[in-house]
Amino acid sequence: MTPFDETATQPGPPPASPAPWDRVALAVTLLLVDPQGLRGLWLRARAGPLRDRVLKALAPLHPRKLHPNADDGALYGSLDLAMTLAQGHTMRSAGLLSTGGPLLLTMAERCPPGLAARLGQALDTPTPPLSLIALDEGAEAEETLPPALADRLGLFLSLDGLPWQDSAPITLAPGALSAARARLRGVTTPPEARDRLTRAAHELGIASARAPLLALACARAAAALRGHPHLTEADLTTAAELVYSHRAAPAMDSPPEDTPPPEPPLPGDTKTEDSADTRSEIPEDILVAAARAALPPDLLDRMALARLARGQQTRGTGAGAALRGKHRGRPLPARPGRPSDGARLDLVATLRNAAPWQPMRRAQLGTARDPKRLIILPSDLRIRRFEERAERALIFAVDASGSQAVARLAEVKGAVELLLASAYARRDNVALVTFRGTQAALDLPPTRSLVQAKRRLAGLPGGGGTPLALGLERAAEVAALARARGMTPVVALLTDGRANIGLDGQPGRAKAAEDARQMARALAQSGTRAVVIDTGLRPQPALNELARALQAECIALPRANAAQLSTALAAALDG
Numbered sequence: 001m002t003p004f005d006e007t008a009t010q011p012g013p014p015p016a017s018p019a020p021w022d023r024v025a026l027a028v029t030l031l032l033v034d035p036q037g038l039r040g041l042w043l044r045a046r047a048g049p050l051r052d053r054v055l056k057a058l059a060p061l062h063p064r065k066l067h068p069n070a071d072d073g074a075l076y077g078s079l080d081l082a083m084t085l086a087q088g089h090t091m092r093s094a095g096l097l098s099t100g101g102p103l104l105l106t107m108a109e110r111c112p113p114g115l116a117a118r119l120g121q122a123l124d125t126p127t128p129p130l131s132l133i134a135l136d137e138g139a140e141a142e143e144t145l146p147p148a149l150a151d152r153l154g155l156f157l158s159l160d161g162l163p164w165q166d167s168a169p170i171t172l173a174p175g176a177l178s179a180a181r182a183r184l185r186g187v188t189t190p191p192e193a194r195d196r197l198t199r200a201a202h203e204l205g206i207a208s209a210r211a212p213l214l215a216l217a218c219a220r221a222a223a224a225l226r227g228h229p230h231l232t233e234a235d236l237t238t239a240a241e242l243v244y245s246h247r248a249a250p251a252m253d254s255p256p257e258d259t260p261p262p263e264p265p266l267p268g269d270t271k272t273e274d275s276a277d278t279r280s281e282i283p284e285d286i287l288v289a290a291a292r293a294a295l296p297p298d299l300l301d302r303m304a305l306a307r308l309a310r311g312q313q314t315r316g317t318g319a320g321a322a323l324r325g326k327h328r329g330r331p332l333p334a335r336p337g338r339p340s341d342g343a344r345l346d347l348v349a350t351l352r353n354a355a356p357w358q359p360m361r362r363a364q365l366g367t368a369r370d371p372k373r374l375i376i377l378p379s380d381l382r383i384r385r386f387e388e389r390a391e392r393a394l395i396f397a398v399d400a401s402g403s404q405a406v407a408r409l410a411e412v413k414g415a416v417e418l419l420l421a422s423a424y425a426r427r428d429n430v431a432l433v434t435f436r437g438t439q440a441a442l443d444l445p446p447t448r449s450l451v452q453a454k455r456r457l458a459g460l461p462g463g464g465g466t467p468l469a470l471g472l473e474r475a476a477e478v479a480a481l482a483r484a485r486g487m488t489p490v491v492a493l494l495t496d497g498r499a500n501i502g503l504d505g506q507p508g509r510a511k512a513a514e515d516a517r518q519m520a521r522a523l524a525q526s527g528t529r530a531v532v533i534d535t536g537l538r539p540q541p542a543l544n545e546l547a548r549a550l551q552a553e554c555i556a557l558p559r560a561n562a563a564q565l566s567t568a569l570a571a572a573l574d575g
Helices: 020-033 049-058 073-076 079-085 113-124 176-184 191-203 210-226 233-247 278-279 286-295 297-310 347-365 411-426 450-458 470-484 509-525 541-550 562-574
Strands: 040-044 064-066 101-105 132-137 155-158 320-323 329-338 380-389 392-399 427-436 439-447 488-495 530-534 553-556
Touching: 020 040, 020 049, 020 155, 020 176, 020 210, 020 233, 020 347, 020 553, 079 347, 113 132, 155 233, 176 210, 176 286, 191 210, 191 233, 210 233, 233 439, 347 380, 392 411, 392 470, 411 488, 427 470, 439 450, 439 470, 470 488, 470 509, 530 541, 541 553
Parallel strands: 040 132, 040 155, 064 101, 101 132, 392 427, 392 488, 488 530, 530 553
Antiparallel strands: 320 380, 329 380, 427 439
16 A cells, blocks of 8 residues: 555545635744755745734744845855954854854845855755745835745745734644654655656646755655655645645646547556556646645736746846945945045955954064054055945837827826836836927926826827927937936837928928937937837837837837736836
């Protein structure tokens, strides 16, 4: 008999998933049982009493806090300046990764790639044993845990939408946790359990080889918690729900309807329907269905959009440019130099660099010198450096001509209003340029006032010709103004591309198109990034040529409503 004989393995509906809070309590308890095997927990939740309840349950792990801006000294250890000066020889402090144990990464959605890579490498190293609790407070889809950590943490919990009244304190009976940890080593793992978890991961579209190993660790922890000497069907289902759900692909391809039926068994075939091989294949569908049903139906789609946004970050317009400064921003490693021209001395870095050389320098100067005297040379001096992000100015150049005003201007207004709201939340500056008739106007200078922007946009008139070149010219002027104020300008052009008014205000499609291309090339040469949204009912090839002159992406959205327009434009701007 195999260990799976404890439960039914006949085909049927998957077992009902536990209530949302019961699932949270189970995941937290399993992490307490085997934090090293599961590697940790990805907890996606905003700060609040519900998250505090989960963190209180994890308190027995005694995790140490880790900030996303932690440097290598905090991770691997660094020179202990006070002890070095007191003892007269080099003394180092222990780093968080060198001692192992559970870590609590706050604001994990802001974890830089360098820190994520270092933590991932430490999680892959068995000694010292390390586990990580990543607190993801991201409000937007693109704000999420770096892939290097998401792939290595076994468990995922999302508290979004979970009401407080459905929760309860997570408690264990006295001695239950220590008893479960003692039973963990004795849990046996049959080979078919590994095979089934691996095949279930493949069916769910999970490419990572770590996922089946983490699922197996989760199943073993569940068996130890429940007192099972072997892995049971319930343990494997629990592992599939907690480990595979957030890793699964958003959609699964259904098999073709004309798939031929399996060939009948040969007369000499000794396999029967009751054989162990057949029985191990049947519950695989149950594992897949349990993993699919464990999370809200829209969570997989939102996580897929986040992965797509991360993949496009290298070619998008992104946030403002990184600026190196001397007085404010994110601290950078100090560099050798002398205080001059506004540069400030980094006293701690200077002392840290000079401390190891004190015994040698005192010996060179003779014993008559005060042994407690600190000898600092010009080569020890270090200068403070900072990096800050420039503010971004989103310049919306909106076509308000007659071709737009008939059917598209209302949708464009709604889309821009939605984008203004999200831009305000990100503290971006917003400017609005409209062009119609024979003129282009700056209806809204770069501002952060959402109320003023919406008021100006609500009264936007429409009608007349399409002076596309004038609109680009005015957008270039606003971009130059924003750049002079230290901002990073980004132009979003929303038009149907039917230019018929030239720079001189005279009608003529050929002249108007050529003028628009000239202004587009001038805008691209200035280094201003842009994106073009073709809002016409029939996409115009001339608009693609204009986008190439702008060195911008052209997105055709015929018959798109305001929400679709804003989503596409936000992805192009922030991707």
